[in-house]
Amino acid sequence: MSVKLDITEDRLSQDSYRVLHAGDDYNMSFTVERAGSALDLTGSAVVYFTVKEDAIKSDANAKLQLSSADSAQIEITDAANGQFTVKFVGTGAKSTENMAGLWPYDIQAKLDSGTIITVARGLIEFLEQITRATS
Numbered sequence: 001m002s003v004k005l006d007i008t009e010d011r012l013s014q015d016s017y018r019v020l021h022a023g024d025d026y027n028m029s030f031t032v033e034r035a036g037s038a039l040d041l042t043g044s045a046v047v048y049f050t051v052k053e054d055a056i057k058s059d060a061n062a063k064l065q066l067s068s069a070d071s072a073q074i075e076i077t078d079a080a081n082g083q084f085t086v087k088f089v090g091t092g093a094k095s096t097e098n099m100a101g102l103w104p105y106d107i108q109a110k111l112d113s114g115t116i117i118t119v120a121r122g123l124i125e126f127l128e129q130i131t132r133a134t135s
Helices: 009-014
Strands: 026-031 046-051 064-067 074-078 083-088 101-110 116-126
Touching: 046 074, 064 083
Parallel strands: none
Antiparallel strands: 026 083, 046 064, 046 101, 074 083, 101 116
C-alpha cells in the first residue's frame, strides 16, 4: 500500500521544509517502510521518482523521471533501512527548470525479486522562478 504524500507549498511550509522552486537544485531524503518494517533496497533494487502532467501518460512522456540506476539522480543511502535521496537539478537534462506547476508523482521500487511496489504517490508542486540567472 502506498502513502499519499503531497509535496506542495502548504505541506512543506507546515512541516518547516524549504518550498520547491522550478529551476533550483534540491535533495529530498526518504525512508520507506512497509508493514512497519524498513523496505530492503539491497542488491539490484531500483527506485523511480516519476512526475507526469497526467498519470495515464506513458513513462516515456513523463515530465521528469529519475532512477537510482543513476546515483546522480537517486542515491540509495542506506539500502537495508529503505533510505534514499532524490536529487533534483535546476538546469539541463532531467531538471526542474520547466516544472512550475502542480503535478501528480509517484515513487516506485523494483526489488531484487522483481516485485514492484508503489511506496508513495501524490502531488508535487514547483513554484515559478522569479530570477532566471543560472550561471
